[in-house]
Amino acid sequence: MENQPFSAILESLQNDVAQVGGHLREISRRVIEEGISDYPVFVAAQEIVDIGKPIFDRDSMPLNWFFSASILEDFVRKKIVLKENLQQFRRTFGDPMKKACIFVVTRDEARFVFVPFEEEEEKTDPTAK
Numbered sequence: 001m002e003n004q005p006f007s008a009i010l011e012s013l014q015n016d017v018a019q020v021g022g023h024l025r026e027i028s029r030r031v032i033e034e035g036i037s038d039y040p041v042f043v044a045a046q047e048i049v050d051i052g053k054p055i056f057d058r059d060s061m062p063l064n065w066f067f068s069a070s071i072l073e074d075f076v077r078k079k080i081v082l083k084e085n086l087q088q089f090r091r092t093f094g095d096p097m098k099k100a101c102i103f104v105v106t107r108d109e110a111r112f113v114f115v116p117f118e119e120e121e122e123k124t125d126p127t128a129k
Helices: 004-034 072-075 083-093
Strands: 040-043 053-056 064-070 099-106 109-116
Touching: 004 040, 004 053, 004 064, 004 099, 004 109, 064 072, 072 083, 072 099, 083 109
Parallel strands: 040 099
Antiparallel strands: 040 064, 053 064, 099 109
């Protein structure tokens, strides 16, 4: 994926998120409910990076990306997100139960993207009375 336009990188990422999005949503929910952070952040990288806890490995799953789970506070500690930009970042982040914040790391760049989770459909039994 080296030197690809970012649109091609996003398409590749969206394909993976379509496969693991339910798991990302569940991880987000647990991070928030367990009081770990109000802002879960995922890392999607072409190579293994030292940010967060690994959760999906492209070498053992049919994925294009390595995924890790982290929190906004770790990005502040590492000075990837500056304290003076926190308010704007949180505003952009919005509701972490409606979209995933993903720090996309390629050989050429790294940036945050926000990917909406697919809406969970109500599962009802049409034969139930």
